[in-house]
Amino acid sequence: MKIGDIISDLEQWAPPFLQESYDNSGLIVGAKDWDTKGVLVALDCLEEVVDEAIDKDISLIVTHHPIVFSGLKRFNGATYIERVVMKAIKNDIAIYAIHTNLDNVHWGVNAKIIQMLGLEKHSVLSPMKNSLKKFQVYVPSSHAESVESAVFSAGGGKVSAYEECSFKSNGVGSFKGGKGTNPFIGEAGKREFVEEIKLEFIVPAFVVKDVERAARTAHPYEEMAFEWLAIENNATLYGAGAVGEFEKPIKFHTFLEDVKTAFGTTLKYTPSPKDTVQRVAVCGGSGSFLLGAAKAVEADVFITADYKYHQFFDADGTISILDVGHFESEQFTIDLIADRLSEKFPKFAVLKTEVNTNPIQYY
Ligand SMILES: [Zn+2]
Structure with missing residues (x-):
């Protein structure tokens, strides 16, 4: 191979x-x-x-x-x-x-930790910004289906666990071809009005070039009419760390034993403000940068590695930080x-x- x-x-x-x-x-x-x-x-x-x-x-x-x-x-x-x-x-x-590309996908390094701990309701702890774009393209109705499926095959139209997502609306497009053009509909030098479909898709930022190329190949016009728009949506599938929940709260000390067994290591931790644990934030490797995100989702504990002495104080009585070791957290x-x-x-x-x-x- x-x-x-x-x-x-x-x-x-x-x-x-x-x-x-x-x-x-x-x-x-x-x-x-x-x-x-x-x-x-x-x-x-x-x-x-x-x-x-x-x-x-x-x-x-x-x-x-x-x-x-x-x-x-x-x-x-x-x-x-x-x-x-x-x-x-x-x-x-x-x-x-x-490496960090496997840390930053919903099914990556942290998904495995969530699974090993038996946590449910798994989501990304700190969703990645600027990882989605909006693609809009105007197509004569005869070619709408082929452009749509080209965009899907290039990886467009994906929203969390949903695929092949699009929105269509009808309208009238107009154009006048200049010197040297050979319009697909009508003739050069004359203003044409065409029934068109506007197709809209959410596109992961890493496939924008593939999507544009695929749409262009399937589109019949000499000059494809399209727009890329910046959007504020956070991607739910991409980002750092993960958070999950136990079905029922478990005693903090039982949880410590379970974590020790799962990772096969000794633990460094800050005391828990509560007797029980239900929501758990995790980040394989050096994850101290995610403590704020773990607190924001009201996790009871944050499991990660490479914590320094002074950083442990940042738990500040609101969360328990568990340092399981870098290798151990990513094993x-x-x-x-x-x-x-x-x-x-x-x-x-x-x-x-x-x-x-x-x-x-x-x-
Ligand atoms: Zn690492």
């Missing part, structure tokens, strides 16, 4: 457009036209993981964390990052990272990615790393 085929599936699932500005998700080492006999999934790419790929004769490693975050100037093996990149290139091993992401690939490529070898890449040990 070509590495590019696997990447294009992963990018449909977690569009790179959704990654944060500081991130470096994508194909970091290798080329899309390389062949691979399988995929090795890991949270981090260490030298041992590259060795494992070599042993298992696999040419593609998919990790959550990008091995390279910022520019490298030398490749002489002085750091583990350089050694990983050098070893991968020497052995024709590609490395692909699916299920390996299953998440592997399950997706196994489902989409059932006859293909999808392996989870046997290397424990957590750099932290507990004594």
Whole structure:
């Protein structure tokens, strides 16, 4: 299988457009036209993981964390990052990272945590701004259906869990073709009036180019009449963190035990203002930036990682902060990615790393 085929599936699932500005998700080492006999999934790419790929004769490693975050100037093996990149290139091993773009989709890293904790009513904790656009296009009625289905196939008309959403209204369009035009209806130099349909769609921002190209291909006019509009709607499917609820409140100390078991780790936490827990906000990895959002949705607890001493004071008697550790909070992401690939490529070898890449040990 070509590495590019696997990447294009992963990018449909977690569009790179959704990654944060500081991130470096994508194909970091290798080329899309390389062949691979399988995929090795890991949270981090260490030298041992590259060795494992070599042993298992696999040419593609998919990790959550990008091995390279910022520019490298030398490749002489002085750091583990350089050694990983050098070893991968020497052995024709590609490395692909699916990082904050997988954090920022409703079905991503945090969905898995919500599922592992048995929470229901799952929604995005901090919906992404400017991730939706409005597309309006004016079409003669003969071509309305084909333009509409072209927009749908390019990913337009998606609103939360609903697909193929559109709005139609009838009206009369007018135009006069200038010199050198060849209008689809009527003739150049004469003002024409045509029964047209106005089609309106909500479009995720990362498919605007695809949608416009598809509409243009299906549209019969030389000059397609259309508008892109900025809208204020927050996307319910894209954004950081997640929130969910237990069917019934559970005792705070029972909850702590359950979290310890689910993540297989010790906890650092601030005391709960209440005896029970029902609404839980989560963010895999470094999530302290979402404390305000967790408070805003009135979560009883906020589970995340990488909290610093002074940041714990921000709980301020209104919420319990639980720090479960960075690796621990994101450990299920390996299953998440592997399950997706196994489902989409059932006859293909999808392996989870046997290397424990957590750099932290507990004594
Ligand atoms: Zn992380």
